[in-house]
Amino acid sequence: MxxxxxxxxxxxxxxxxxxxxxxxxxxxxxxxxxxxxxxxxxxxxxxxxxxxxxxxxxxxxxxxxxxxxxxxxxxxxxxxxxxxxxxxxxxxxxxxxxxxxxxxxxxxxxxxxxxxxxxxxxxxxxxxxxxxxxxxxxxxxxxxxxxxxxxxxxxxxxxxxxxxxxxxxxxxxxxxxxxxxxxxxxxxxxxxxxxxxxxxxxxxxxxxxxxxxxxxxxxxxxxxxxxxxxxxxxxxxxxxxxxxxxxxxxxxxxxxxxxxxxxxxxxxxxxxxxxxxxxxxxxxxxxxxxxxEEVEAARAALPELPEARARRWREAHGVGADEAQTLLQTPAFAAYFDALAEACGQGKAAANWLLGEVSRLLNEGTGGIETFPLAPASLAELIRLVESRVISHGAAREQVLPALLAGEGSAEAIVAARGLAQVSDRGAIEALVAQVLAAHPGPVAQIKGGKASLTGFLVGQTLKAGGGKVDPKLVNEVLAEALAKA
Structure with missing residues (x-):
């Protein structure tokens, strides 16, 4: 201006x-x-x-x-x-x-x-x-x-x-x-x-x-x-x-x-x-x-309006204002999110998946959410497995989701068939962390000296020792406790 x-x-x-x-x-x-x-x-x-x-x-x-x-x-x-x-x-x-x-x-x-x-x-x-x-x-x-x-x-x-x-x-x-x-x-x-x-x-x-x-x-x-x-x-x-x-x-x-x-x-x-x-x-x-009576009939037939829907998502699921606006991109996209959030019981995670991996796949293809081959219930099962820490987000994104899209069965069946369930046993992870700390005394000493950035290296080594099947969140928790005691 x-x-x-x-x-x-x-x-x-x-x-x-x-x-x-x-x-x-x-x-x-x-x-x-x-x-x-x-x-x-x-x-x-x-x-x-x-x-x-x-x-x-x-x-x-x-x-x-x-x-x-x-x-x-x-x-x-x-x-x-x-x-x-x-x-x-x-x-x-x-x-x-x-x-x-x-x-x-x-x-x-x-x-x-x-x-x-x-x-x-x-x-x-x-x-x-x-x-x-x-x-x-x-x-x-x-x-x-x-x-x-x-x-x-x-x-x-x-x-x-x-x-x-x-x-x-x-x-x-x-x-x-x-x-x-x-x-x-x-x-x-x-x-x-x-x-x-x-x-x-x-x-x-x-x-x-x-x-x-x-x-x-x-x-x-x-x-x-x-x-x-x-x-x-x-x-x-x-x-x-x-x-x-x-x-x-x-x-x-x-x-x-x-x-x-x-x-x-x-x-x-x-x-x-x-x-x-x-x-x-x-x-x-x-x-x-x-x-x-014609006005009242029209009022009764009104759908939930976009801004009311966005407000409900923010209050019920903790979805951010910008995320809510993106979820409102089309009525079909908004309806898919509602069905997905209800099916998995994790509205915020549902929004993350829909705006992340699903949107990426839609952008790579030629259709909208109407042509997405996974029903909300099928994707919800995968989200529940991630949120309950049965599998890692990486395994879900890189292995289970492509298999779901290829029609190889349900998320649970794919995880079982491929042996993707992650180890969440605290005792087993404590043993892996102990092995890694013993094998890398130099980085442990540097971390104690203040070089905290090397913590990521030890996390990676622990995940590698666990064959990529250990719970990353639990690894971080156990490693932090072990380093505090070292």
Missing amino acids: KPGWEAVIGLEVHVQLRTRSKMFCACANAYGAPPNTHTCPVCLGLPGALPALNAEAVRMALSLGLAVGAKIRPESTFYRKQYVYPDLPKGYQITQGPVAVVEEGLLEVPGDPEVRGASGPVAIRLERAHLEEDAGKSAHDLRPGASLVDLNRAGVPLLEIVGAPDLRSPQEASDYLKALHRLVVFLGICDGSLDEGSFRCDANVSLRPAGAQAFGTRVEVKNLNSFRFVKQALAFEIERQAALMEGGGTVVQETRGWDAQAGETRAQRTKEAAMDYRYFPEPDLPALRIRP
Whole structure:
């Protein structure tokens, strides 16, 4: 951030809802079909075709509203937003009007200490979340000299979530977007695919002198579909606006696009005002009325929310805050951890294995936790053997886990078949330690003289004398006692 300026940022996030059909017709809401195969008179905007509201899309909107503590409006209406574009077959978009089904929510994100002067969470206001339909998709690079239009996406249900201008840096904007993305995915209302456009945003940014209250002139950067691009586009736009004003120029209210290859925003068009869209009530749809029992049914159906889950893990298993956030990477990953922690009874150890060895294996492969071949109960058995000191962590990681993945049987059967059970008999280990100390009088004398780093050498010699099957923790305990007496 350039000294002397404060950024004011608000994000408008478009969330494609995971309904089976489109917002106002029965066409399939599915990505990847051949062009223009999921269309009908309604989503093509043919004369006489009448829309019918998707009830499941309404339920999903209620889920989001309840999850962010918003007000659910008992009555809201649909409007026609007029604009002409090749992939908008009707010439207008059906969207909600001045009142949205969801209004006045809050989403907590980490505050950016570089701009706020202190660390800690910040509550970002969600002004509204309204239902609307998506437009089709234009392709300008498939046929030379022509633009092609695919209307499969036309009419797909969208929930547009309008954030208040409460963000103060590109980092906060990225954190907000990530938190919202995780929420809609865990709610099950969006698949969250950034590549497919299921989750995308427009960023509004202006600058004002530090300490000022009035907002500056707002610029909108359209269709950002990655967390990285949001940070980069906002950082560039902040620098551009600051340089412009410091040079005596003025910022123009406009829409700009992000060119990722050039690393810059580019002007697209002068920003429209509401009057340019000629909003008027949709005559073919009645008002949307939400009954109290519908709200309560949506509340009862809410899953455990991500932050509540992370808090439970911290309190029940002693999982660190950063570990909890990583465990929340996907609903499937979080569910696997819950099942693993319950099965082994060792939540902290379960987190260590899942974030360590299992994540390493997943990163080396091509699938997610959904394709991991070990059921939580199978991995839990291995963790219990390590935690009860039946086998060492090294043997579990290097020998038992690969054998489990190869389908050689249960963890206990593999340990028995390979003779991997470690010696935990104190008397036997005391005898091994005595042998090692007698065989290495020099290092013993040096340790007594203050060179404690050589203790590791004696531990290694004891483990070697035990054929790698003695309990390392017990070896350290016995060795420390023996050295104290030597």
